[in-house]
Amino acid sequence: MLWKLLRRYGCPQTFTRVLRSFPDGMTARVCRGDGCSESFSVVHGVKQCCVLAPTLFTIFLAAVLKSMPEELSDLYIRTRSDCDPFNLRRLRANTRTHTLVVKELHFADDSALVTHSLKGMQDLVIAFAEASKKFGLTNNIKKTEVLIKDTRDTNINPQRSTPELYPIGES
DSSP: OHHHHHHHTTOOHHHHHHHHHTTTTOEEOOEETTEEOOOEEOOSSOOTTOTHHHHHHHHHHHHHHHTSOGGGOOOEEEEOSSSOTTOHHHHHSSTTOEEEEOOEEEETTEEEEOOSSHHHHHHHHHHHHHHHHHTTOOOOGGGOEEEEOOOOOOSOOTTTSSOEEEESSOO
């Protein structure tokens, strides 16, 4: 699936072939506290320390997120690209601006779905799970967390300024 996406995004076939050859001859072992397994051949993926892994993951994840309905997100950002980004007066102008929908934020191999409401978050998570399934991905509920930040309080209050973090996978 990744190789088809790379070709669809314009990646040359020779480069895709080089990427596909990376796991050739690669073996791995699973180690736990009580020992390691026998070596086995790796036929999919890239090495854990490969510098391409985060880039390839981000490209694949971008395709998954692009397949989700855009109307699910309720977080918008207004931007313009014809001036100095620090000129706030020009940014506040209503002419020549673009409104972008923000559904997700990425950092390395971490991603965050963002929205203003719990209902919006539930809809995004359901759509993400369905889109992931279409691309052959599974979501690990034990690694999933929800971060809630109450933005209604306009007073600066250190006790309330810390977001609440809720691990989903723990009982």
